[in-house]
Amino acid sequence: MRFRTAFKSKLGLHALVLLVAALYVGPLGYVVMIALTPLNETLGSWPHTLAPGNFITAFESADFLRFFINSAVVSVTCTVIQVVLAASAGYALAQLPLPGRDILLLLLVGLIVVPAEISMVPLFVMVAHIPLAGGNDILGLGGQGWLDTLPGLMVPHLIGAMGVFLMRQFYAALPEELGNAARVDGAGEFRIFALIYTPLVRPALGIVGVLAFQGTWNDFLWPLIVTNSNSMKTLQLGLTGFFQENSTQWNLLMAAVIVVSIPVLVLFLAIQRVFTSGALSGALK
Amino acid sequence: MVTRTETPPATGRWIKPSRRPRMLRAQRRAAVGLASPAFIVIGIVAVIPLLAAIALSLTDYNMINPPRWVGLRNYVAILTTGLFWTTVQNTLAFAVGQIAIGLVMAMGVSVLFNRRIHGGAGFRTLIYLPQAASYVAVALVWNLLLDPFAGPLDKMIRALGGSRIYFLSDSSTAMLSIIAMSIWHNLGYFVLLLLAGLQSVPLELIEAAKVDGAGSFRRFIHVTIPSMREVLVFVVVTWFLWGLQMFTQAYVMTGGGPVNATRTVVYLMYDEAFTSLHIGSASAVAVMLFALVVGSSLALRVILRGRGD
Numbered sequence: 001m002r003f004r005t006a007f008k009s010k011l012g013l014h015a016l017v018l019l020v021a022a023l024y025v026g027p028l029g030y031v032v033m034i035a036l037t038p039l040n041e042t043l044g045s046w047p048h049t050l051a052p053g054n055f056i057t058a059f060e061s062a063d064f065l066r067f068f069i070n071s072a073v074v075s076v077t078c079t080v081i082q083v084v085l086a087a088s089a090g091y092a093l094a095q096l097p098l099p100g101r102d103i104l105l106l107l108l109v110g111l112i113v114v115p116a117e118i119s120m121v122p123l124f125v126m127v128a129h130i131p132l133a134g135g136n137d138i139l140g141l142g143g144q145g146w147l148d149t150l151p152g153l154m155v156p157h158l159i160g161a162m163g164v165f166l167m168r169q170f171y172a173a174l175p176e177e178l179g180n181a182a183r184v185d186g187a188g189e190f191r192i193f194a195l196i197y198t199p200l201v202r203p204a205l206g207i208v209g210v211l212a213f214q215g216t217w218n219d220f221l222w223p224l225i226v227t228n229s230n231s232m233k234t235l236q237l238g239l240t241g242f243f244q245e246n247s248t249q250w251n252l253l254m255a256a257v258i259v260v261s262i263p264v265l266v267l268f269l270a271i272q273r274v275f276t277s278g279a280l281s282g283a284l285k
Numbered sequence: 286m287v288t289r290t291e292t293p294p295a296t297g298r299w300i301k302p303s304r305r306p307r308m309l310r311a312q313r314r315a316a317v318g319l320a321s322p323a324f325i326v327i328g329i330v331a332v333i334p335l336l337a338a339i340a341l342s343l344t345d346y347n348m349i350n351p352p353r354w355v356g357l358r359n360y361v362a363i364l365t366t367g368l369f370w371t372t373v374q375n376t377l378a379f380a381v382g383q384i385a386i387g388l389v390m391a392m393g394v395s396v397l398f399n400r401r402i403h404g405g406a407g408f409r410t411l412i413y414l415p416q417a418a419s420y421v422a423v424a425l426v427w428n429l430l431l432d433p434f435a436g437p438l439d440k441m442i443r444a445l446g447g448s449r450i451y452f453l454s455d456s457s458t459a460m461l462s463i464i465a466m467s468i469w470h471n472l473g474y475f476v477l478l479l480l481a482g483l484q485s486v487p488l489e490l491i492e493a494a495k496v497d498g499a500g501s502f503r504r505f506i507h508v509t510i511p512s513m514r515e516v517l518v519f520v521v522v523t524w525f526l527w528g529l530q531m532f533t534q535a536y537v538m539t540g541g542g543p544v545n546a547t548r549t550v551v552y553l554m555y556d557e558a559f560t561s562l563h564i565g566s567a568s569a570v571a572v573m574l575f576a577l578v579v580g581s582s583l584a585l586r587v588i589l590r591g592r593g594d
Contacts, residue, residue: 013402030430030437031426044436088319096315099316107327111332118578120571122335124558125346219419220419240537243428261417
């Protein structure tokens with residue numbers, strides 16, 4: 001008797017889980033099916049033959065290779081810079097007697113709440129007036145500065161308050177004695193940071209790096225406002241442009257959507273154990 | 286040099302070995318050296334733009350002529366046009382709608398996933414996948430799903446005898462469609478956070494409530510929810526603030542239409558700045574968005590924290 005009710009409630013539970021899963025598997029599977037449907041077949045029914053060539057056709061039908069290179073250069077550069085800056089500042093905030101530490105921490109927490117969109121307009125004005133760039137004079141007037149350039153695309157992604165704060169949390173969880181013991185042995189401060197503490201927070205570096213890459217790769221508003229030539233577009237802009245120009249070519253569009261999403265999905269799957277284990281939510285408190 | 290003993294003196298603070306003056310100076314130097322690059326960049330790309338937004342909002346700057354001081358004229362102009370209030374309404378409708386529906390769903394899914402089920406880790410990964418992809422990618426997927434001619438939803442509705450729905454070009458369904466797409470995109474992240482919260486609820490508390498004869502629903506309301514309040518507050522505030530920033534979904538799915546039905550505050554800011562080049566009034570919109578963000582996050586924290594403790 002007891003076994004049967006337990007079995008029944010287990011069955012109901014699994015039915016509900018499958019329902020939730022279907023809400024995700026359904027659309028994802030549909031996207032893959034559409035992307036593999038040959039161009040001459042009607043969309044929406046199971047394709048007679050599969051057309052993996054769609055992925056190549058999609059990539060060739062717009063300047064996607066160029067967009068891919070732009071996105072990759074900007075995202076990789078910003079990720080490296082963000083991780084280095086977040087690790088060094090996070091360590092200083094957590095393990096060293098940094099003057100003004102409490103105010104700086106308060107600043108970080110405040111900036112996490114402030115949406116990036118609010119700074120976009122003034123940042124655009126600043127980037128347009130970078131002195132001696134893009135035809136500007138020493139006062140930043142006359143040309144277009146870093147507008148429509150790769151450095152311009154990078155500006156808002158050079159640092160993330162969240163990354164610095166996360167690194168600070170991870171470094172703060174390590175014991176102070178570690179550094180003190182090394183100091184007694186005569187190790188320099190930079191060595192203690194780079195060779196003793198930092199290897200212990202490697203998963204955290206991974207998290208901050210993936211978040212930085214994902215944020216830069218997936219960003220839409222800033223590339224939209226800072227670029228105007230086709231050759232400076234990122235993948236997200238390229239996707240939108242492709243949709244606006246060929247809105248009925250769903251199979252090519254979905255193929256492009258898949259290719260554009262693969263790097264972030266692969267990165268997520270690579271470190272998902274760190275994400276799903278709750279390490280991240282612990283650090284957020 | 287005076288050597289200090291490492292045992293605490295009878296009175297006053299014990300001076301740790303690392304706090305010896307010369308070492309302390311070296312540590313302070315290292316601290317400043319390591320922290321300043323990050324904080325200089327933060328100053329340039331985050332703090333200065335915030336202050337510049339306030340300054341620019343008081344000018345008539347248009348990227349061509351040098352800025353002229355206009356006082357509060359931009360604010361008056363925006364606050365007296367209907368479009369701004371429409372965008373505020375749309376933004377709040379989106380943020381509230383997303384969290385009202387999304388929180389219930391995320392809570393339900395995390396309670397479900399918190400039970401022992403086969404392949405739980407796989408399901409968690411599955412619903413997190415859209416979150417890793419961009420809003421643009423997911424919005425385009427939903428454009429297909431909701432397409433009145435090529436989309437599968439239309440096929441299902443018509444197979445069940447319904448009539449064709451123009452989800453994105455009908456003003457009564459456009460915002461709801463964007464809400465549905467956004468929940469689908471964001472659900473996984475908040476399920477992860479809520480799951481961590483559920484797992485932090487002390488088992489003894491639940492057992493004690495069971496002994497007192499509380500049913501599973503009452504246990505959930507009176508024991509589980511209060512003991513994961515911290516996580517809940519974080520989820521509600523974060524999700525709401527994400528809602529206030531909505532732009533990309535509307536840009537890709539509806540272009541702000543039909544007839545401004547999905548135009549948000551950020552969309553208005555974008556239009557003002559980059560369609561009309563009214564940098565001054567765009568900055569004023571940004572400052573008011575900032576006020577909205579700060580105001581509502583403080584209000585939410587007070588409301589959600591205030592009760593019970």
